[in-house]
Amino acid sequence: EVQLVESGGGLVQPGGSLRLSCAASGFTFSSYGLHWVRQAPGKGLEYVSAISSNGVTTYYTNSVKGRFSISRDNSKNTMFLQMGSLRVEDTAVYYCARDFAAAAVTKFDYWGQGALVTVSS
């Protein structure tokens, strides 16, 4: 069974840092790209960041560029999101999602349960 489990969320002050983890099981981790998507309280889904299966290619949405860093450890089946210079507007549930990319189809076919990050003084 495919599982993605986020951890590392919590309360942090503005300007602070936090590292989220996404632990995967039930599939060949090193064969799949992964994404982070966030959802502010009562709001819609916002695409945040992505990493290729080998970790070489990354992407960041403009609002987090220079502040967030995505990485992965394929030996530990885990992806990370290092978040720095956090702002109140970064408060959200952060989801990791698996990217089933094949034959020009990209779809987020499995999602974690989410990790809540609250940025507040």
Added chain:
Amino acid sequence: DIQMTQSPSSLSASVGDRVTITCRASQTISNYLNWYQQKPGKAPKLLIYAASSLQSGVPSRFSGSGSGTDFTLTINSLQPEDFATYYCQQTYNSPLTFGQGTRLEIK
């Protein structure tokens, strides 16, 4: 960035109804369009990919259509478990943007 606009933002319907949700892209995206369902406190669930392909395990009352800039999600014979929020997502290029969501409520 490609903007995705869903309509309506909210919708009331009854069990057994047929409903249609529309998603429009700010530029052509071919068929690079996915639909997700999200229930309160839960992660999104993939329903439709590549505009019209049904994800494995998703009931056949869900269907998608469209290409270019205009897409629709149709739910036939609404079931109680279908009341949720629905999002479209373009996967044509990064950032892989989502629509603002359509909340489907019980009438």
